[in-house]
Amino acid sequence: METVIRVAIIYLIIVIGLRVLGKREFSQLSPLELVSLMLIPEIVSQALMREDFSITNAMIGLMTLFILVFITSVLMQRFEKVEAAIADTPSVLVRHGEFIEETLNKERVTPDEVFAEMHISGLERLEQVKWAILESDGKISIVPEDLEEQYLTGKSKEKELSA
Amino acid sequence: MSKEEHNNQHPPKPPEFIRKVKFNLVQLIGIPIFLIIPVLALFGVFGESADKVSASSAEFEMQVEYPNRFRYKQVNPVEVSLRNTSSQIIPALTVSFDHFYISKFSETQFTPQVKEVTENSYKVELNYIQPGETRRVSVSLQGEHYGRHNGSITAETERGSRADVNISTIIFP
Numbered sequence: 001m002e003t004v005i006r007v008a009i010i011y012l013i014i015v016i017g018l019r020v021l022g023k024r025e026f027s028q029l030s031p032l033e034l035v036s037l038m039l040i041p042e043i044v045s046q047a048l049m050r051e052d053f054s055i056t057n058a059m060i061g062l063m064t065l066f067i068l069v070f071i072t073s074v075l076m077q078r079f080e081k082v083e084a085a086i087a088d089t090p091s092v093l094v095r096h097g098e099f100i101e102e103t104l105n106k107e108r109v110t111p112d113e114v115f116a117e118m119h120i121s122g123l124e125r126l127e128q129v130k131w132a133i134l135e136s137d138g139k140i141s142i143v144p145e146d147l148e149e150q151y152l153t154g155k156s157k158e159k160e161l162s163a
Numbered sequence: 164m165s166k167e168e169h170n171n172q173h174p175p176k177p178p179e180f181i182r183k184v185k186f187n188l189v190q191l192i193g194i195p196i197f198l199i200i201p202v203l204a205l206f207g208v209f210g211e212s213a214d215k216v217s218a219s220s221a222e223f224e225m226q227v228e229y230p231n232r233f234r235y236k237q238v239n240p241v242e243v244s245l246r247n248t249s250s251q252i253i254p255a256l257t258v259s260f261d262h263f264y265i266s267k268f269s270e271t272q273f274t275p276q277v278k279e280v281t282e283n284s285y286k287v288e289l290n291y292i293q294p295g296e297t298r299r300v301s302v303s304l305q306g307e308h309y310g311r312h313n314g315s316i317t318a319e320t321e322r323g324s325r326a327d328v329n330i331s332t333i334i335f336p
Contacts, residue, residue, distance in 0.1 A: 004201045052233035053304075056209050058336040063200040070194060092173060120284050131174045143174065 003048075007064040010044050015086065017149050046049070081141055087136045094132035094146050097125075097145070199241040209237065209335055218326035222249040223256065223292070225318050225326045234335045235306045238270070241330070243300040245289065245318055253292040255321050258300050259284040262332070263312020268304035275300065284317075 063160040131143040214231040230239035317327035
């Protein structure tokens, strides 16, 4: 019985902790982030399993974790507010070629990181970016200005052709 | 803020959809199975549990408190309390623990020390038990072999007064 409660408590602490740390901790890890994520299991393992190294205890712990993860995912799917509370919402880092400094600072993203993602998308200047979005999973998505124009142009041509 | 202005300030949001909880067949089968184990654990099915049994003879009363369920590598004691219910001193009382039962555990420690180990039992001797006096014998056991283990504890005086109890312990893997 204690194991179920312990796993549930630790699970909640980790979910809240990762939620507080922010989206960046889920993305490619910096050395600092990697160290913190590696240390979490080391710190909590004793609290979770105590001195009980039996398979029974491990199985109870594992099944409790699986059920908690499953329930969380079902609640996130069913309720938008739960999804927003747990998974966080995307943050806009660049709007029409301009950095939103407040968001960059809040999310601890540097312009270099945004530029690195721009380069991956084949862009070299900030003006070419319509949106740079820090997604819930910590990745930065780039939406180029040109692409949308091309898309709109394409759409209008499609309409012309169909008319 | 108009929709156009909003779209200029924020990227377009994904369209709304009706959120429903749906499970596939694997989840329908697997999740209840996963759920059973923590639920049973919450009700203490896989936890430690102890039981008490007692027996008496013309000269003494024996009460045994033993673990009837515990897990691999956990340590639990078997406590035997013996009370002289007669009006005479019991010069020697031998408490025997089933050898087969004890062999299913590791790190066994007897208090007081074992006087004799035979093929069938571990024997602890208590001397000069005064009328009304209670003595204890304790055996610390560490779960080693999985499964249910049955055994018996017998106490016997020199005069042949005897009491015995059967005990059973499950060790979870």
